[in-house]
Amino acid sequence: xxxxxxxxxxxxxxxxxxxxxxxxxxxxxxxxxxxxxxxxxxxxxxxxxxxxxxxxxxxxxxxxxxxxxxxxxxxxxxxxxxxxxxxxxxxxxxxxxxxxxxxxxxxxxxxxxxxxxxxxxxxxxxxxxxxxxxxxxxxxxxxxxxxxxxxxxxxxxxxxxxxxxxxxxxxxxxxxxxxxxxxxxxxxxxxxxxx
Amino acid sequence: xxxxxxxxxxxxxxxxxxxxxxxxxxxxxxxxxxxxxxxxxxxxxxxxxxxxxxxxxxxxxxxxxxxxxxxxxxxxxxxxxxxxxxxxxxxxxxxxxxxxxxxxxxxxxxxxxxxxxxxxxxxxxxxxxxxxxxxxxxxxxxxxxxxxxxxxxxxxxxxxxxxxxxxxxxxxxxxxxxxxxxxxxxxxxxxxxxxxxxxxxxxxxxxxxxxxxxxxxxxxxxxxxxxxxxxxxxxxxxxxxxxxxxxxxxxxxxxxxxxxxxxxxxxxxxxxxxxxxxxxxxxxxxxxxxxxxxxxxxxxxxxxxxxxxxxxxxxxxxxxxxxxxxxxxxxxxxxxxxxxxxxxxxxxxxxxxxxxxxxxxxxxxxxxxxxxxxxxxxxxxxxxxxxxxxxxxxxxxxxxxxxxxxxxxxxxxxxxxxxxxxxxxxxxxxxxxxxxxxxxxxxxxxxxxxxxxxxxxxxxxxxxxxxxxxxxxxxxxxxxxxxxxxxxxxxxxxxxxxxxxxxxxxxxxxxxxxxxxxxxxxxxxxxxxxxxxxxxxxxxxxxxxxxxxxxxxxxxxxxxxxxxxxxxxxxxxxxxxxxxxxxxxxxxxxxxxxxxxxxxxxxxxxxxxxxxxxxxxxxxxxxxxxxxxxxxxxxxxxxxxxxxxxxxxxxxxxxxxxxxxxxxxxxxxxxxxxxxxxxxxxxxxxxxxxxxxxxxxxxxxxxxxxxxxxxxxxxxxxxxxxxxxxxxxxxxxxxxxxxxxxxxxxxxxxxxxxxxx
Ligand code: FES
Ligand code: FES
Numbered sequence: 001x002x003x004x005x006x007x008x009x010x011x012x013x014x015x016x017x018x019x020x021x022x023x024x025x026x027x028x029x030x031x032x033x034x035x036x037x038x039x040x041x042x043x044x045x046x047x048x049x050x051x052x053x054x055x056x057x058x059x060x061x062x063x064x065x066x067x068x069x070x071x072x073x074x075x076x077x078x079x080x081x082x083x084x085x086x087x088x089x090x091x092x093x094x095x096x097x098x099x100x101x102x103x104x105x106x107x108x109x110x111x112x113x114x115x116x117x118x119x120x121x122x123x124x125x126x127x128x129x130x131x132x133x134x135x136x137x138x139x140x141x142x143x144x145x146x147x148x149x150x151x152x153x154x155x156x157x158x159x160x161x162x163x164x165x166x167x168x169x170x171x172x173x174x175x176x177x178x179x180x181x182x183x184x185x186x187x188x189x190x191x192x193x194x195x
Numbered sequence: 196x197x198x199x200x201x202x203x204x205x206x207x208x209x210x211x212x213x214x215x216x217x218x219x220x221x222x223x224x225x226x227x228x229x230x231x232x233x234x235x236x237x238x239x240x241x242x243x244x245x246x247x248x249x250x251x252x253x254x255x256x257x258x259x260x261x262x263x264x265x266x267x268x269x270x271x272x273x274x275x276x277x278x279x280x281x282x283x284x285x286x287x288x289x290x291x292x293x294x295x296x297x298x299x300x301x302x303x304x305x306x307x308x309x310x311x312x313x314x315x316x317x318x319x320x321x322x323x324x325x326x327x328x329x330x331x332x333x334x335x336x337x338x339x340x341x342x343x344x345x346x347x348x349x350x351x352x353x354x355x356x357x358x359x360x361x362x363x364x365x366x367x368x369x370x371x372x373x374x375x376x377x378x379x380x381x382x383x384x385x386x387x388x389x390x391x392x393x394x395x396x397x398x399x400x401x402x403x404x405x406x407x408x409x410x411x412x413x414x415x416x417x418x419x420x421x422x423x424x425x426x427x428x429x430x431x432x433x434x435x436x437x438x439x440x441x442x443x444x445x446x447x448x449x450x451x452x453x454x455x456x457x458x459x460x461x462x463x464x465x466x467x468x469x470x471x472x473x474x475x476x477x478x479x480x481x482x483x484x485x486x487x488x489x490x491x492x493x494x495x496x497x498x499x500x501x502x503x504x505x506x507x508x509x510x511x512x513x514x515x516x517x518x519x520x521x522x523x524x525x526x527x528x529x530x531x532x533x534x535x536x537x538x539x540x541x542x543x544x545x546x547x548x549x550x551x552x553x554x555x556x557x558x559x560x561x562x563x564x565x566x567x568x569x570x571x572x573x574x575x576x577x578x579x580x581x582x583x584x585x586x587x588x589x590x591x592x593x594x595x596x597x598x599x600x601x602x603x604x605x606x607x608x609x610x611x612x613x614x615x616x617x618x619x620x621x622x623x624x625x626x627x628x629x630x631x632x633x634x635x636x637x638x639x640x641x642x643x644x645x646x647x648x649x650x651x652x653x654x655x656x657x658x659x660x661x662x663x664x665x666x667x668x669x670x671x672x673x674x675x676x677x678x679x680x681x682x683x684x685x686x687x688x689x690x691x692x693x694x695x696x697x698x699x700x701x702x703x704x705x706x707x708x709x710x711x712x713x714x715x716x717x718x719x720x721x722x723x724x725x726x727x728x729x730x731x732x733x734x735x736x737x738x739x740x741x742x743x744x745x746x747x748x749x750x751x752x753x754x755x756x757x758x759x760x761x762x763x764x765x766x767x768x769x770x771x772x773x774x775x776x777x778x779x780x781x782x783x784x785x786x787x788x789x790x791x792x793x794x795x796x797x798x799x800x801x802x803x804x805x806x807x808x809x810x811x812x813x814x815x816x817x818x819x820x821x822x823x824x825x826x827x828x829x830x831x832x833x834x835x836x837x838x839x840x841x842x843x844x845x846x847x848x849x850x851x852x853x854x855x856x857x858x859x860x861x862x863x864x865x866x867x868x869x870x871x872x873x874x875x876x877x878x879x880x881x882x883x884x885x886x887x888x889x890x891x892x893x894x895x896x897x898x899x900x901x902x903x904x905x906x907x908x909x910x911x912x913x914x915x916x917x918x919x920x921x922x923x924x925x926x927x928x929x930x931x932x933x934x935x936x937x938x939x940x941x942x943x944x945x946x947x948x949x950x951x952x
Contacts, residue, residue, distance in 0.1 A: 004258075004339060006336070007248075007250075051237065055228070058400070058401070095228050111223060119226075120398070146892050149891045150890075152883060156856075159894060161891060178897070181898075182898065184901065
């Protein structure tokens, strides 16, 4: 005996599509006007309408931090934000922090410390770290770890992310105790170089 | 006391970039947001969006799809389902990709039958993403529901021997001696059952395909998230009867894969199908929930029995595993063999079986099989060491093997012993009190120290590359390989730069396009070895041509010098015997009048040489945990991961691989579990909030040690790969440390606090 199951629509009435509206966003110092449905997220507005694909989508539910951008200097999850609400605010994305040829100190620190692998969480990590630095309340390793914990990294680059953030936070003066690399060369069985 | 069989590799060059900790060449693109992933490419003309609808039932049949209601919404272009998707290729083999297991591959939107929960049942295509998502949410579908079974433990009786058929799968080793008798008679013995549940790869980037419809016949540029563009192209060509020109697959950046991108996933089928049917550019991106709808590390039940004599020598060793698979394919992993490779025993028994349940086919997930078997066997070995009254590290060294007992072959190289010694020294293992529950920190937390070893294959696949040296002296090397974060971009640039003695800035390595020479999927830790050797070969061929051209120059100082006797250093070719006999590569190019010099290169396994040997990478992992007994919380405060994996091409990126592997091992030990509700036949925690992986605050100090090996048998460039090995040992070492801290042996993952209370 088989059962019947109906996958019901979320909304039964035949929907009428709300027309797209004109929305002006100030992103990385530029005003840009787009035509979008009112329920378009800030993340989708950036990625699909403004061709600013540096901001990533990892979950679309505020769970991973890949979509982190700065609004008036504070970090937010852009997947949980409706684009239209952010008119008149200063939105900064990874593209606004620095470019390939002219990296910001934080971006350069991420490269130098190999603080990423696949790179997909990276723009979110960097924007989040920039937000953390702007907030100015984290100083120690443990504080940074804690306040960077809204940004998942499936590649597991966490120790290197910590090193990169600490370096910029303390102008290159921080000593971070999160592990070393030792190479034992072929010729000997003794450790010869510690970095 | 390290054992190396290999003859020393010929190092002819001294402008060394190989082995240096060089920053990723793709780093600036990744940190600035310029790196483009599959869902981020622009198309020619307007783009439509596809949104996938999945089945809420685990088994049954679709009886009606009310597509007309959705098609009435302005801006909705089409609703694809089994009702209107034309049949493409007929035979199963057309749907088989390079790494498909045996069986009958899943065909999306092919028939009304439902075989697993979250099976894709429709694709709604609309003008915008917002509209496609909305339209998909109002699509009404009727099902006839049948009784499913997703409970592996209920079908243990139906288990069958895992069939061969999948690339890389090794059936269990043959038994030796008399296991039962030896176990019975041995003075020290343990027996245990080990369990882990389904786990999902969950790379950060969700699966996505952007099809750029070029409007010239069926020509498409297919930007796909994959670990292997050529594998996806073959799959699409067979199913849709396309030429390689029509189905050009591009994958420049891959936001993690960990195995999930080895096989083409259903969004690429759906996007290409829709583009062909609508003759239009289409983008399809999965949701995080849909990332739980195809493939996972299989739920596996394991049993081990190990016994030793009075001195601590292992006399009996038995490792059995039973894993789930789907109703339609036989997903196989090498689970039990590793135990037999790491430890010698005169009496052994190995077994590996499958049972079918109503889920999607399991799929390789970082260190597939080995991570499963390693947790169980390294926990069991640890337990036996206590029974035999030995230190867990001493016990492992006592049972160290210099050849592979499962195949009776020597290893091409194995410095696991040095990993143990260097790792123990760095960790301070000699300060360990052997008694469980004997160590506490200043805050009164229980402290536990654990050790475990790991083992993975050093393997090589066929790969090809092309090198083009242009008149301005810039070298461009390409191969259709992948970089899911492994560092392929930078290490291949190093390989090319070193081979021709050019500065790194003068070399570009590009990948991820089926217009480039073919390469295997990125998996199994074989990319550095296989593609690296192909890149070297291509560059050497260019080098040979350059030398010939140099010798045609008037009064060439290199006249009569063979390629083998020449070196490529600092932009010059020089005679080994007299380096003052030298010509600048720029001068050769200028004198030749050629606008470019190009050559193809290839590499592949060398069975004649390699069949006599067993080829493996190894590691030894030391872990400190702190346990709060009142709360049952565990913190991993310190890890030392010592890895022997041949030569390390770039210690910076290789270290990252091992750091990532360590985080994965910790994650498997303490967090990862996809809850399968057998009533609903459905994974319940299908999102990042409920599927737990570590965050920054969970990860503390990780030391990485590379014990380098010389090995030109396993690899012509001496490389074994580090993608998987770093994960091994970690999970068991944590479980062993938890035992040392608490006296509790937990045999079911993950090690959540409820299991300690
Ligand atoms: S995409 Fe916004 S938090 Fe994951
Ligand atoms: S670098 Fe891959 S997810 Fe963080």
